[in-house]
Amino acid sequence: MTAAAIDPVDSVQTAADATRKAMTESIISPRFYSTDYAAMNRIDVSPVRAEWDTMMAEFEGDNNQDHFQRTEDFTSQIKTLPPELQQEFLDFLISSVTSEYSGCVLYNEIRKNVDNPDIKQLMTYLTRDESRHANFINQSLKDFGLAVDLVGLKQKKAVKYFKPKYIYYAVYLSEKIGYARYICIHRQFEKHPELRFHPIFRWFERWCNDEFRHGEAFALMMRAQPGLLRGLNTWWIRFFLTAVYATMYVRDHTRPLLYEAMGMNIKEYDFKVFRITSEISKQVFPLTLDTDSPGFRAGLDRLHQIAIAVDKAKKEGGVFNLIKRVGLTASAGITFLRLILHPVIRHDLPVTVRTAPAW
Numbered sequence: 622m623t624a625a626a627i628d629p630v631d632s633v634q635t636a637a638d639a640t641r642k643a644m645t646e647s648i649i650s651p652r653f654y655s656t657d658y659a660a661m662n663r664i665d666v667s668p669v670r671a672e673w674d675t676m677m678a679e680f681e682g683d684n685n686q687d688h689f690q691r692t693e694d695f696t697s698q699i700k701t702l703p704p705e706l707q708q709e710f711l712d713f714l715i716s717s718v719t720s721e722y723s724g725c726v727l728y729n730e731i732r733k734n735v736d737n738p739d740i741k742q743l744m745t746y747l748t749r750d751e752s753r754h755a756n757f758i759n760q761s762l763k764d765f766g767l768a769v770d771l772v773g774l775k776q777k778k779a780v781k782y783f784k785p786k787y788i789y790y791a792v793y794l795s796e797k798i799g800y801a802r803y804i805c806i807h808r809q810f811e812k813h814p815e816l817r818f819h820p821i822f823r824w825f826e827r828w829c830n831d832e833f834r835h836g837e838a839f840a841l842m843m844r845a846q847p848g849l850l851r852g853l854n855t856w857w858i859r860f861f862l863t864a865v866y867a868t869m870y871v872r873d874h875t876r877p878l879l880y881e882a883m884g885m886n887i888k889e890y891d892f893k894v895f896r897i898t899s900e901i902s903k904q905v906f907p908l909t910l911d912t913d914s915p916g917f918r919a920g921l922d923r924l925h926q927i928a929i930a931v932d933k934a935k936k937e938g939g940v941f942n943l944i945k946r947v948g949l950t951a952s953a954g955i956t957f958l959r960l961i962l963h964p965v966i967r968h969d970l971p972v973t974v975r976t977a978p979a980w
Contacts, residue, residue: 633711639767643719643774651720653780654727658734660785666739669841672975680746688827689757694820709879718758718769725751726775743838750831761821789843790861796836801897803829804980816884833978840905844974862910863960866895870921871928897980904976908965920960927953
């Protein structure tokens with residue numbers, strides 16, 4: 622167990638602990654968002670109408686309507702995990718349910734505040750899917766007696782306002798990287814079913830295809846507004862790509878036992894996920910990050926080490942450690958800026974926007 626693993630003080634023992642953890646605000650925790658609903662209402666998808674209508678027919682078909690059903694596996698095949706591994710797995714589930722429910726709340730708020738038929742219909746479908754995902758995960762937490770109070774979470778968790786374009790960039794990447802993460806885990810368990818220590822992983826393949834389709838919707842919305850993908854906005858794309866990748870890298874390194882139990886090397890897994898996400902994002906972004914370059918990798922490692930040092934200083938407390946945290950935070954900011962400024966790989970956008978979940 623490394624220094625980045627979950628501290629016993631932060632362990633989850635009760636449902637109240639699970640909800641408290643979901644409420645936690647940190648740089649790597651999922652957040653709740655609101656946006657400019659009037660601006661969302663003005664979106665015109667006419668430039669991508671043919672692909673949009675095909676996608677909406679897929680949403681209406683709802684090929685996963687019978688998928689998120691619990692089976693007897695959930696009572697007969699749950700293995701007893703070592704305490705530290707169980708805490709990391711619970712952290713994974715709580716973070717996942719918070720992220721899924723965050724999407725559900727955002728999409729539902731957009732749905733309620735627009736009358737644009739295209740956007741309203743899309744948000745209805747997205748809300749439906751994310752609600753299923755969140756409740757399915759929460760049922761697995763309930764098996765441990767640790768279900769998150771989703772109603773309380775919605776009422777009490779802080780909500781951050783994001784401009785629509787920030788929502789497009791962030792949500793698109795969240796959905797696509799979610800696909801890449803889940804499909805990599807699914808493929809690992811296809812090769813090594815003996816390592817599958819919880820039945821929820823059996824649902825990951827079709828589950829992540831939902832995430833993939835959600836990302837397609839935001840790709841089409843951005844391609845319908847080409848100004849979002851050029852000029853100074855390319856710097857916002859670089860910012861969000863860097864932020865999403867760095868957050869994932871640091872968060873994953875807080876769960877070393879989880880990835881060890883899955884038979885996966887954290888770094889290899891993360892960079893595989895980055896490569897898949899970068900390949901997919903070529904459908905909409907005119908650039909990708911050079912995540913395989915030594916300089917970029919060194920920057921991510923630096924952020925990880927800073928995160929460990931900040932956590933240690935926070936736990937130790939005192940004036941000296943408070944000053945130390947300020948310095949470490951500044952160092953993290955400089956490291957993050959260098960990652961944003963790191964050379965990128967540019968390419969032309971394809972004529973056809975949509976792509977298939979082929980990984």
